[in-house]
Amino acid sequence: MSVIPWLTQALEVLAAIAVAPLFVGWIVQCRAWLQNKSAPSIWLPYRAIHKLFHKEAVLAERASPLFRFAPYVVFGSMVCAAAIIPSMGTRLPFSGAADAIALVGLLATARVFVSLAAMDVGTAFGTLGARREMMVGFLAEPALLMVIFVASLISSSTALPEISDALATQPFALYPSLAFTAVAFVLVLLAENARIPVDNPATHLELTMIHEAMLLEYSARHLALMEWAAALKLFNYACIGFALFVPWGVATEQAQTPAALFASLPILAAKLAAAGVGLALIETVSAKLRVFRAPEFLATAFLLAVLGLLVNLLLRA
Amino acid sequence: MPDPTLSCLTLLGAWALIGFAGLVRPGSVFVVGRVLFPLGALVGVALALVALVNAAQPADQLVLPLGLPDLPFHLRSDALSDVFLFLLGAASAGVSIFGAGYFRSGEGTAPGLLCLQYHLFLASMGLVLLADDAYLFMLTWETMALSSYFLVTTQHRLPEIRRAGFLYLLIAHVGAIGILLSFGVLQGGSWQFTFDAMRAAQLSPAWAAVAFLLALFGFGAKAGLVPLHVWLPEAHPAAPSPVSALMSGVMLKTALYGLLRVTFDLLGEPVWWWGLVPLAFGLFSAIYGVVFAAAQTDMKRLLAFSSIENIGILFTGVGLAIVFGGVGMRTLASLALVAVLYHAVNHAFMKSLLFVGTGSVLHATRERNLGRLGGLIHRMPWVAWLTLIGALAIAGLPPLNGFVSEWLLLQAFLSAYQVPKPFLGMLLPLGAALIALAAALAGYVMVKFYGVIFLGQPREASLERAHDAGWLERIGLGWLAAGCVVLGLFPRHFIDLLELVPMQFGLIQARTIGGNWWRVIPVMERQAAYAPVLFLLVVGLVIALTVFVVSRLYHVRARRSAPWDCGFARLDARMQDTAEGFGQPIRHIFQPFFSMQRELPTPFDRAPHYRVTIGERIWTHAYLPLAELVQRTARAVAWLQQGRIATYLLYSFVTLLVMLGLVL
Numbered sequence: 001m002s003v004i005p006w007l008t009q010a011l012e013v014l015a016a017i018a019v020a021p022l023f024v025g026w027i028v029q030c031r032a033w034l035q036n037k038s039a040p041s042i043w044l045p046y047r048a049i050h051k052l053f054h055k056e057a058v059l060a061e062r063a064s065p066l067f068r069f070a071p072y073v074v075f076g077s078m079v080c081a082a083a084i085i086p087s088m089g090t091r092l093p094f095s096g097a098a099d100a101i102a103l104v105g106l107l108a109t110a111r112v113f114v115s116l117a118a119m120d121v122g123t124a125f126g127t128l129g130a131r132r133e134m135m136v137g138f139l140a141e142p143a144l145l146m147v148i149f150v151a152s153l154i155s156s157s158t159a160l161p162e163i164s165d166a167l168a169t170q171p172f173a174l175y176p177s178l179a180f181t182a183v184a185f186v187l188v189l190l191a192e193n194a195r196i197p198v199d200n201p202a203t204h205l206e207l208t209m210i211h212e213a214m215l216l217e218y219s220a221r222h223l224a225l226m227e228w229a230a231a232l233k234l235f236n237y238a239c240i241g242f243a244l245f246v247p248w249g250v251a252t253e254q255a256q257t258p259a260a261l262f263a264s265l266p267i268l269a270a271k272l273a274a275a276g277v278g279l280a281l282i283e284t285v286s287a288k289l290r291v292f293r294a295p296e297f298l299a300t301a302f303l304l305a306v307l308g309l310l311v312n313l314l315l316r317a
Numbered sequence: 318m319p320d321p322t323l324s325c326l327t328l329l330g331a332w333a334l335i336g337f338a339g340l341v342r343p344g345s346v347f348v349v350g351r352v353l354f355p356l357g358a359l360v361g362v363a364l365a366l367v368a369l370v371n372a373a374q375p376a377d378q379l380v381l382p383l384g385l386p387d388l389p390f391h392l393r394s395d396a397l398s399d400v401f402l403f404l405l406g407a408a409s410a411g412v413s414i415f416g417a418g419y420f421r422s423g424e425g426t427a428p429g430l431l432c433l434q435y436h437l438f439l440a441s442m443g444l445v446l447l448a449d450d451a452y453l454f455m456l457t458w459e460t461m462a463l464s465s466y467f468l469v470t471t472q473h474r475l476p477e478i479r480r481a482g483f484l485y486l487l488i489a490h491v492g493a494i495g496i497l498l499s500f501g502v503l504q505g506g507s508w509q510f511t512f513d514a515m516r517a518a519q520l521s522p523a524w525a526a527v528a529f530l531l532a533l534f535g536f537g538a539k540a541g542l543v544p545l546h547v548w549l550p551e552a553h554p555a556a557p558s559p560v561s562a563l564m565s566g567v568m569l570k571t572a573l574y575g576l577l578r579v580t581f582d583l584l585g586e587p588v589w590w591w592g593l594v595p596l597a598f599g600l601f602s603a604i605y606g607v608v609f610a611a612a613q614t615d616m617k618r619l620l621a622f623s624s625i626e627n628i629g630i631l632f633t634g635v636g637l638a639i640v641f642g643g644v645g646m647r648t649l650a651s652l653a654l655v656a657v658l659y660h661a662v663n664h665a666f667m668k669s670l671l672f673v674g675t676g677s678v679l680h681a682t683r684e685r686n687l688g689r690l691g692g693l694i695h696r697m698p699w700v701a702w703l704t705l706i707g708a709l710a711i712a713g714l715p716p717l718n719g720f721v722s723e724w725l726l727l728q729a730f731l732s733a734y735q736v737p738k739p740f741l742g743m744l745l746p747l748g749a750a751l752i753a754l755a756a757a758l759a760g761y762v763m764v765k766f767y768g769v770i771f772l773g774q775p776r777e778a779s780l781e782r783a784h785d786a787g788w789l790e791r792i793g794l795g796w797l798a799a800g801c802v803v804l805g806l807f808p809r810h811f812i813d814l815l816e817l818v819p820m821q822f823g824l825i826q827a828r829t830i831g832g833n834w835w836r837v838i839p840v841m842e843r844q845a846a847y848a849p850v851l852f853l854l855v856v857g858l859v860i861a862l863t864v865f866v867v868s869r870l871y872h873v874r875a876r877r878s879a880p881w882d883c884g885f886a887r888l889d890a891r892m893q894d895t896a897e898g899f900g901q902p903i904r905h906i907f908q909p910f911f912s913m914q915r916e917l918p919t920p921f922d923r924a925p926h927y928r929v930t931i932g933e934r935i936w937t938h939a940y941l942p943l944a945e946l947v948q949r950t951a952r953a954v955a956w957l958q959q960g961r962i963a964t965y966l967l968y969s970f971v972t973l974l975v976m977l978g979l980v981l
Binding site: 053054056057058059060061062063064066068072073075076077079080083094096097098099101102105106108109111112115116119120121122123124125126127128130131132134135137138139141142145146149152153156157158159162216217220221225292295302305306309310313314 | 691692694695705709712713714715720724727728731734742743746747749750753754756757758760761763764765767768769772773774836842843844845846847848851852855856857859860863864867870871872873874875876877878879880881882883885888890892893894898899901902905906
């Protein structure tokens with residue numbers, strides 16, 4: 001086993017960790033432009049994280065070790081997920097360790113830990129947020145799995161790098177099934193990352209908040225890790241979307257080197273920039289749903305993904 | 318090398334002996350708890366080891382000159398029975414050692430008698446797995462049902478527990494009739510009731526289908542397949558926790574064993590469309606079970622419904638294996654079968670762990686109602702942390718064991734589009750959608766289960782005095798939790814054992830699931846692979862590095878203070894979300910499943926009361942009308958009983974005449 005592929009893998013993961021807050025900053029920037037506001041600096045997420053790390057952590061009296069431990073687990077899961085997702089290269093050594101189903105499982109692990117930590121102190125908002133998060137999760141998770149299944153039927157593999165590779169290297173073809181699943185995927189992405197219309201990332205203290213409600217008791221480094229993990233999650237979802245629907249431009253050669261990785265960095269940056277504009281656009285033109293309507297929103301995603309599966313099996317395309 | 322069957326039989330005999338030894342000093346908690354139950358646990362470990370060794374050996378038969386004259390008992394140990402004997406031994410070892418610390422005097426049945434019932438239950442389950450003729454099978458099957466009935470009714474002074482026990486016994490017997498009839502069809506006119514004769518019997522396709530459907534009905538009733546599941550949510554809360562653990566973790570699997578034995582061994586070549594029946598019922602049970610689990614407020618009822626979900630997943634897998642086997646896709650049939658067996662063993666560990674965990678909670682708090690628990694992670698850290706492993710495992714989260722089997726099943730489902738039958742190839746992959754939904758809902762259920770019991774603030778003042786489990790109970794919990802972790806991290810070794818079963822059934826000639834000690838490759842490397850050890854290593858490494866970097870670059874100072882809760886100062890335990898609240902979105906989304914009765918307070922109530930009772934529609938729509946029908950028929954037939962001897966003599970006379978008429 002040579003060192004170079006693992007080094008490349010480590011570089012990819014580090015790049016993901018580093019870029020994720022910038023992606024969040026970029027979306028905020030785009031949204032401000034679209035809404036005729038003056039935007040905060042694009043580097044603000046970094047400064048916020050840095051500031052939080054410096055602060056002294058304040059824990060609730062009743063907080064158990066689970067509460068302190070959860071941010072590390074969540075952050076670790078998201079970093080591990082970033083290693084599985086082929087954001088810059090598809091033939092990296094860790095890709096053989098877990099396929100897309102394991103990736104969904106990993107994201108579920110992170111979600112369960114966030115929810116358990118939210119219930120730990122026993123506040124009204126925390127438990128409410130945990131319940132809502134799990135409600136969103138149990139509908140979004142199978143929808144995401146269905147999206148991945150459709151892609152795996154086309155490429156006959158559930159390994160995300162293989163799917164991405166197969167879709168990128170074969171002659172260009174339009175898959176009607178992928179069109180359905182792409183819509184489903186965008187809905188899942190919005191719901192899972194606490195974006196409008198399911199949740200609102202821009203406000204604190206709304207009665208209908210989900211993600212923020214779970215983090216209310218966190219402070220300092222724990223909060224920083226949770227926020228960073230959330231940014232990484234958004235980055236991961238975007239990269240899953242790129243791997244499935246716009247797989248071109250990712251380094252696919254057998255021998256992966258840091259150089260090949262850097263070559264694919266500008267393309268990734270361009271995709272992320274476009275995705276950021278798209279997300280900001282969706283958030284600008286849509287309004288937040290009532291919490292009770294969220295299941296319908298996600299059921300739509302689930303049904304669209306199932307429809308995609310059916311279309312794929314009917315047309316074999 | 319000792320004889321495989323005989324060595325298993327000896328260990329089962331040891332269990333029976335331990336049971337009878339309990340009668341020597343029936344009132345002594347010390348003898349039963351400190352000597353006999355730990356001995357029983359050791360026998361369980363030995364049985365698991367013996368089964369592991371035996372599995373690699375060829376099938377071995379043994380004839381015991383017992384039972385009726387000219388009808389000796391036939392026993393046989395082969396790969397299938399060894400897998401389930403391993404499950405029985407390994408899971409019961411943890412439960413027994415837990416039970417050693419759990420059972421106390423003054424809880425209904427005397428400890429010694431309980432010890433007898435418990436170990437006879439274990440021994441009869443083992444004999445069910447070894448039986449090689451229908452007589453012995455039914456005999457031990459009934460012993461198992463009866464001994465577990467007495468265990469369920471340990472607290473026989475409470476009328477609702479007697480009711481639950483009766484319901485259990487009733488459905489167990491309705492199921493047993495199905496199994497008996499199935500064996501009757503399987504002998505195929507030879508009137509030989511050994512399994513060898515049944516293997517040799519040539520059945521017409523129609524009769525083979527009848528035998529399969531009868532077996533599915535009978536074993537489905539024992540396993541708790543919807544709609545025959547109604548006894549499960551009643552019996553599990555009624556039984557003492559170690560007994561619930563055994564019933565849910567192990568006994569339900571004997572029904573799975575029976576179905577596999579009849580379908581793949583005795584019937585030989587299953588027909589593809591048979592598989593659709595368990596597949597459909599299994600998928601429905603999986604969703605039904607988990608939806609109801611999410612709405613429960615009693616922790617043991619919640620787990621009982623979760624068992625229904627898992628039984629549904631198991632039967633779905635069996636159905637998938639039959640479909641694959643029937644259309645000649647033997648490698649995939651083997652994959653589905655391995656997934657089923659893996660999930661059976663996983664469920665034995667994780668469900669037993671959760672049930673004994675609730676047992677500790679019950680002992681410490683005397684409370685089964687989720688609405689009166691909370692915050693126990695502070696008072697019962699051992700139970701809380703070990704139960705967390707079980708909860709995460711059953712939610713199907715990597716790198717624990719529940720994920721492995723669900724992953725294998727999904728891989729099998731994903732290849733189902735190749736089934737060369739019109740529409741079937743298209744509809745089967747949709748089953749994967751339902752399995753994924755059930756797995757995601759299981760996560761919801763487990764967050765509710767764990768969060769409400771162990772996290773948050775205690776909902777009752779008395780919970781502050783709750784004590785942690787004793788050391789014997791901790792060993793039991795630890796054993797089962799270790800099983801969940803090991804089965805999750807090193808699946809490849811265990812799959813080697815499980816693949817002997819499809820090889821025994823002739824589905825495959827050589828092992829097809831690839832990989833090495835740290836990695837599993839179900840079909841091809843290009844298609845999918847999963848390496849749980851690497852997975853855990855990377856996550857662990859990232860966590861360690863994060864802790865290191867944070868502590869080096871910044872600091873790890875922390876201070877305790879009152880919870881913030883958006884600046885609200887008078888936070889109390891009643892402001893937390895409740896178990897009912899957690900069930901609310903599920904009740905809302907899956908409304909058609911439930912029959913609900915709600916009492917809502919008006920704004921002017923002096924003492925506002927909110928009550929919601931959740932019922933199953935199946936009671937009002939199927940079971941109660943059926944019971945009514947039975948009673949009405951019984952009343953009609955009762956007219957025959959006039960109570961006068963002359964009438965009865967007339968009946969005998971008429972019967973004789975009719976018989977004579979038939980014979981002549």
